[in-house]
Amino acid sequence: MPELPEVEVVRRGLERWVAGRTVAAVEVRHPRAVRRHLEGADHFTAALTGRTLTAAYRRGKYLWLPIAEADDTPAGQALVAHLGMSGQLLVEKRSQPDETHLRARFTFTDGGRELRFVDQRTFGGLAVEDADGGSIPARLAHIAIDPLDAGFDADRFSAALRRRRTEVKRALLDQTLIGGVGNIYADEALWRARLHGSRPTERLSRAQVADLLEGVRDVLTESLAQGGTSFDSLYVDVNGQSGYFSRHLAVYGQADRPCPRCGTPIVRESFMNRSSYSCPRCQPRPRARRS
DNA sequence: ACGAAACCCTGGGTGC
DNA sequence: TGCACCCAGGGTTTCG
Numbered sequence: 001m002p003e004l005p006e007v008e009v010v011r012r013g014l015e016r017w018v019a020g021r022t023v024a025a026v027e028v029r030h031p032r033a034v035r036r037h038l039e040g041a042d043h044f045t046a047a048l049t050g051r052t053l054t055a056a057y058r059r060g061k062y063l064w065l066p067i068a069e070a071d072d073t074p075a076g077q078a079l080v081a082h083l084g085m086s087g088q089l090l091v092e093k094r095s096q097p098d099e100t101h102l103r104a105r106f107t108f109t110d111g112g113r114e115l116r117f118v119d120q121r122t123f124g125g126l127a128v129e130d131a132d133g134g135s136i137p138a139r140l141a142h143i144a145i146d147p148l149d150a151g152f153d154a155d156r157f158s159a160a161l162r163r164r165r166t167e168v169k170r171a172l173l174d175q176t177l178i179g180g181v182g183n184i185y186a187d188e189a190l191w192r193a194r195l196h197g198s199r200p201t202e203r204l205s206r207a208q209v210a211d212l213l214e215g216v217r218d219v220l221t222e223s224l225a226q227g228g229t230s231f232d233s234l235y236v237d238v239n240g241q242s243g244y245f246s247r248h249l250a251v252y253g254q255a256d257r258p259c260p261r262c263g264t265p266i267v268r269e270s271f272m273n274r275s276s277y278s279c280p281r282c283q284p285r286p287r288a289r290r291s
Numbered sequence: 292a293c294g295a296a297a298c299c300c301t302g303g304g305t306g307c
Numbered sequence: 308t309g310c311a312c313c314c315a316g317g318g319t320t321t322c323g
Contacts, residue, residue, distance in 0.1 A: 032300085036319095061317075085300085085316055101301090121300050123317065166294065175318075183316065272296090274316055297321075305313080 004180035005224035014056035033103035037127040060179030078131035084123025146180035169197030189215035
């Protein structure tokens with residue numbers, strides 16, 4: 001599935017292959033793909049037809065492309081995209097057969113390759129949102145800056161994390177605290193910091209939070225380097241699985257395999273209706289607290 | 292106000 | 308072979 005590094009690869013592809021082009025037509029093939037556009041599919045289409053997509057930006061796992069009028073005047077809006085679990089944004093020849101799960105198609109006035117939104121499980125979606133002056137759309141403002149962004153404030157993150165009264169993995173997955181970390185990266189970062197995800201945030205030391213943040217940064221950076229290698233110039237690729245997942249994951253999906261650090265078999269635990277993976281020796285469960 | 296649970300969705304895998 | 312069931316899981320909404 002597309003994770004933050006893959007979303008960044010998609011952003012780079014959109015910046016290169018879509019930015020600066022003017023939309024000729026939009027075809028919404030599945031209503032769920034634009035469910036976040038509350039005014040409906042026809043309104044979505046009208047808001048984009050004849051407009052130019054000027055750039056491609058990302059925060060966490062969200063992408064947005066500012067919209068301009070034909071004369072390059074900013075329209076004060078942006079096309080917002082989230083890939084969800086299975087979404088892809090593909091730049092393809094018009095002759096390419098439609099994908100089974102093609103949800104939306106954008107053609108451009110230059111007659112070149114079209115942009116397609118393909119999404120098997122329809123957790124992802126597209127919308128046109130208000131975005132003044134090319135800044136982040138208002139509806140995305142609650143998403144925290146991700147740790148690879150130059151504007152990320154480590155001290156502020158540390159203080160906010162330690163103010164929380166929850167488990168550290170829940171905090172890592174909270175997009176209002178830190179953007180872009182999903183289940184896979186949370187598990188990998190916790191393993192690097194030798195912390196169990198159930199550790200209470202208020203009892204973490206500053207040094208432990210610093211280690212955790214370093215783990216997050218390292219795993220995202222290393223994954224991005226892998227995701228970048230699978231980018232094909234004719235194709236806005238979101239499939240980083242073959243490059244990254246198979247070789248660099250220490251714990252995620254590695255149940256019963258030896259911990260790369262100590263050899264102890266990795267264990268899988270149920271958490272928030274999904275899976276958590278950890279090394280029982282490197283990342284011991286916290287003792288139950290008496291209250 | 293904050294934390295946690297419910298909900299959305301479909302194809303691949305597994306067991307009977 | 309086919310059917311029922313489980314699993315993947317981010318973000319928004321709802322609940323406590």
